[in-house]
Amino acid sequence: MTHTRTRFAPSPTGFIHLGNIRSALYPWAFARSTGGDFILRIEDTDVGRSTQAAVDVILEGMAWLGLDHDEGPFYQMQRMDRYKEVLLQLQAKGFVYPCYMGVEELDALRERQMAAKEKPRYDGTWRPAPGKVLPPIPSGVAPVLRFMTPQDGVVAWDDKVKGRVEFQNNELDDLVIARPAQAGEAVGTPTYNFCVVVDDIDMAITHVIRGDDHVNNTPRQIHIFRALGAEPPVYAHLPTVLNEQGEKLSKRNGAKPVTQYAKEGFLPDAMVNYLARLGWSHGDDEIFSRAQFLEWFSLDHLGKSAAQFDDAKLRWVNAQHLKAMPGSALAPLVAAHLAERALPTDARLERLCDLLKDRCDTTVALADWVSRFYTDASPDAASLAQHVTDAVRPALRALAQALQDCAWDKASIAAAIKQVLLDTGLKMPQLAMPVRLLVLGTVQTPSLDAVLELLPREKVLSLLSGA
Structure with a gap:
């Protein structure tokens, strides 16, 4: 061969x-x-x-x-x-x-051909052939x-x-x-x-x-x-x-340079x-290494x-590859995005990537989520008024008290949350949503115990006690 x-x-x-x-x-x-x-x-x-x-x-x-x-x-x-x-x-x-044949002569030839409904093309004037007399x-x-x-x-x-x-x-x-x-x-x-x-x-x-x-x-x-x-x-x-x-x-129709996709957090294997x-195609296989x-x-x-290019499909493919990657492989990519924002990282980064990757379609989106753990939450006033009410504040203080002495791991935090719910009669969303809002600035996060475990205890206690 x-x-x-x-x-x-x-x-x-x-x-x-x-x-x-x-x-x-x-x-x-x-x-x-x-x-x-x-x-x-x-x-x-x-x-x-x-x-x-x-x-x-x-x-x-x-x-x-x-x-x-x-x-x-x-x-x-x-x-x-x-x-x-x-x-x-x-x-x-x-x-x-x-x-x-000069440009002007060639243009004139083409105009005559088009006027005669002929295909415009060079007519071989200077092409040598047996017996043919070429122009001077x-x-x-x-x-x-x-x-x-x-x-x-x-x-x-x-x-x-x-x-x-x-x-x-x-x-x-x-x-x-x-x-x-x-x-x-x-x-x-x-x-x-x-x-x-x-x-x-x-x-x-x-x-x-x-x-x-x-x-x-x-x-x-x-x-x-x-x-x-x-x-x-x-x-x-x-x-x-x-x-x-x-x-x-x-480019005229809005296509981006390939390198722009790297900056926007797409993965090379997904691309x-x-x-x-x-x-x-290989049969119906959509996602492959x-x-x-x-x-x-x-x-x-x-x-x-x-x-046909489809941005939504590209993002879906990228999300599948991102979810399949371990936090250890995602952490350096996310760290680079955070460095551009002058944000520090620490030993939590790999675990944060593993926790948050399922809700992201690019490493930039993942960095957006991770950055919440390295900055102070800034929930908007309307959300605070809706979720952090006088009715829930005693439960927030009770949770702060329960978290003060427990081991700082997911199972112990989950047990503390469960006990506060039993003691107060609240449903999980009634407690979890204001806690999420206070610690990360959003009511939609992964499970509350997993989130709190990856935040500093002192920061969590301060935010809950001061609500």
Whole structure:
């Protein structure tokens, strides 16, 4: 079996979002599940729009999600000499020709074609052919280089998502593969579709798993592969990820940088779980570990229709992963959030995480809950008036008295609460709600004995006695 080599090749022209990173997840998973290699390549030839900040988000986002690469990152701008070397080889083989049609002439041609209800495309004016007389070369015009696309037959491939895909060659015009050469250059700057093919050949890529916005590039790239004497890789073109309004997920449509989810308290394994299900499935399994995903992953189970991002579903998946984590693993994540708020932590933190995690969907929400144990409660006046009444105050003082001498553990605290309820005739909510309000500022908490056990005795006694 061929040694698998996949790649993720983002363009750093905008901050990478969940729709983009899914195009990294699947090739990473395929490489890992087959014992292959995963290569990271930064396609930064759009110099005017590429930014280092966007590169940083790509690298940080992949590191956070644990999508480790075996080789790279390679930067296309650092490989220009290699592209030009191969371009000269292609030109020597007769697959490339100079075209002197300027932008204005090309625009005029397209306008005439559209007026005649024809598909706008380059018409091959400068394409050499036996017996054809080319126009006189205009003075002072540096030509682009175009690739000689075959004019007959079809170009086809068996896509791992879309099945058989075919393009008629006569529907494809001659692609510009190098911009005009500047003074002192043998050839101009090569264009995207050419650079991609050279990279995929040099890096021995066996499988290209990418978004289906690249489908129209694929027939052109296959032609270049074959002109260079190489077989194209296996292609899998992934359906688009849509936002919650059914539009393509993009920065313009409100998509957030991947790194923002880390700041908002999402777990990397939960994100991998959620993203995996945006276009791939293993039966009805909704929640799975990273190890299970890699064990199950196959290109044969990639979905054929567009997936829709759903924030509520993402939060639900994150909550399931959060609940499954022990407090020892959650504590460092929560401690980092508390540090940002200048709040201290102590030996209680792991137990607090275990106690409170079931009511949270992110580590930020968990930190919100935990912070109540490290700050003074500030219940609102209306809630105090509703729950801390003259009728309940004697019971609060009685509870303070009972808690003063008991062992400070859950069982002893529960026994003290039970005795006060027996002595006063109150129901549990009548006592528990004002106690919760006084010690944590909210009437909704986990069981009262578990909460009180994790608060300092002196603080609890003071709050109950002074109510």
